[in-house]
Each structure stands twice: as structure tokens, then as C-alpha cells.
Amino acid sequence: MLEKSNTSNSDVIIYDLEDSVAPGSKHDARDRLKAFLKLSLPQVQTVVLPKIHSAQDLHYANRVIQRDVRIVASIESAKAMWNLGEIAGWKSEGGAEGGVLSGLLFAAEDYCADTSIIRTKTRQELLYTRSQIAIAAKAFGVEAIDMVCIHYKDLEYLKDECQDGRRLGFTGKQAIHPNQVDTIQSTFVPTPQEITRAAKILHQMKTAHASEKGAIGLDGEMIDAPMIKQAEGVVRIAKAAGLEIPTFD
Numbered sequence: 626m627l628e629k630s631n632t633s634n635s636d637v638i639i640y641d642l643e644d645s646v647a648p649g650s651k652h653d654a655r656d657r658l659k660a661f662l663k664l665s666l667p668q669v670q671t672v673v674l675p676k677i678h679s680a681q682d683l684h685y686a687n688r689v690i691q692r693d694v695r696i697v698a699s700i701e702s703a704k705a706m707w708n709l710g711e712i713a714g715w716k717s718e719g720g721a722e723g724g725v726l727s728g729l730l731f732a733a734e735d736y737c738a739d740t741s742i743i744r745t746k747t748r749q750e751l752l753y754t755r756s757q758i759a760i761a762a763k764a765f766g767v768e769a770i771d772m773v774c775i776h777y778k779d780l781e782y783l784k785d786e787c788q789d790g791r792r793l794g795f796t797g798k799q800a801i802h803p804n805q806v807d808t809i810q811s812t813f814v815p816t817p818q819e820i821t822r823a824a825k826i827l828h829q830m831k832t833a834h835a836s837e838k839g840a841i842g843l844d845g846e847m848i849d850a851p852m853i854k855q856a857e858g859v860v861r862i863a864k865a866a867g868l869e870i871p872t873f874d
Contacts, residue, residue, distance in 0.1 A: 695727035701735035713761040728768035759794035771795040777802040787812035823859035
């Protein structure tokens with residue numbers, strides 16, 4: 626299984642040593658993973674920390690790790706949501722020598738178990754929680770990673786859930802099966818229509834500024850500063866994903 630993970634085209638691979646490993650097998654699993662990583666990778670760059678309930682949990686884990694790694698905090702309890710601001714804004718006590726929080730990850734199943742929330746396919750019961758996680762991540766400039774889609778064989782539902790997460794502001798999504806990766810990757814990027822519109826807005830802005838005009842319009846809509854900022858974000862993500870950006874004369 627470890628060797629097979631190297632063939633995945635996912636952006637990130639998470640080796641789960643928590644719930645997926647039986648309590649009596651954890652030491653063996655850790656030893657196997659450490660040996661595999663030494664052979665396959667020069668250095669682990671990111672650590673996902675489960676069961677983060679407060680900033681104090683991050684301080685404790687960071688003191689144990691003692692390395693300048695990126696840390697992703699898993700949000701999976703009512704207490705974590707209550708302390709979400711301090712978790713998202715966490716800074717290492719060691720300054721540049723310690724870890725850096727790079728993302729918030731929503732562990733929906735653990736969260737529902739802790740809060741007695743009943744899951745439905747509408748996801749309505751998780752709208753508030755997911756929105757708060759995405760907003761907290763934006764407030765502190767870290768990634769917002771959406772929940773696992775447990776209906777791993779239903780790719781249409783997965784796509785709908787991905788689109789929903791992207792609309793809420795999430796920048797990525799967890800996968801539990803290899804066949805989910807392509808759908809997730811193709812959904813968490815701007816659509817061709819979004820890219821074209823963004824490129825048009827930026828072209829119109831450049832033209833207007835060259836003519837010393839302030840306001841611009843596109844397709845009957847007035848374009849203001851926030852919409853220009855959104856367009857810049859769309860183009861930036863599209864470029865990072867290697868997507869084509871149309872040009873206009």
C-alpha cells in the first residue's frame with residue numbers, strides 16, 4: 626500500500642496513523658512508515674495533526690516535532706470550533722525555528738460524532754461549520770480543506786459536494802479513494818467561463834486605466850474594485866493549475 630501511494634496523481638498524500646490503524650499496530654505502522662519515507666522522500670514537509678481542540682494542542686505538538694514543518698490542524702470537535710479563531714491564528718513559540726500552520730482541515734465524521742449532528746446528503750446541517758472554517762482560514766491566510774465525501778462511488782454527488790465546497794471558499798478537499806482525485810482536482814479550479822470572464826475584466830481594467838477612466842463595465846454590469854480582486858484571484862489560480870488564459874486585443 627505504501628509503495629502504491631507513490632503512483633497517485635493527488636496533490637498531497639496523507640498517511641493515516643490514527644483511526645485507520647488498530648491500537649495494537651500503531652508502533653509497527655509508525656516504524657514501517659518512517660522506513661518507507663526515508664527511502665522515498667528526502668523530508669516530510671507537512672504534518673496533519675488530528676484532534677486539535679485549542680492552540681495549546683498545537684503548542685504541545687510543535688514542541689514534540691521540533692522542526693520547521695507545515696502543520697495542518699484537523700477540526701473535528703465542538704471545542705475546536707469554539708476555539709477556531711485561536712487555532713487559525715496560531716504561531717509557533719519558537720518563531721522561525723518552529724512549525725507553521727498552513728491549513729485547516731474539516732473532519733466531518735468525527736465532528737458529527739462529537740456534536741450529535743445527524744449527517745444528510747443535503748449537507749445543510751454542516752453549512753455553518755464549513756462556512757466558519759473557510760472564513761477562519763481566509764482570515765489568517767491558510768488553506769481550507771473540505772471534508773471527505775463518504776459516497777466514494779457516486780462521482781456525480783462528489784462533484785456536487787466539491788462545487789459546494791468551492792463556493793463556500795474551500796481551497797481543496799480530502800479524498801478517501803483514488804477514483805475521487807480527478808473529480809476533486811478538476812472541480813477546485815476555475816471553470817473556462819470563469820477564466821474568460823476574469824481575463825476580460827482585467828483587460829477592460831487595463832484599457833480603462835490607459836484611458837484614465839475609473840469605472841469599467843462588462844456585459845451590462847458595473848465592475849468595481851472587489852470584482853477586479855476576484856478576477857485577479859481567478860487568473861492566479863488558473864495559472865497555478867496550468868490552465869489556458871485567453872488574451873484580448
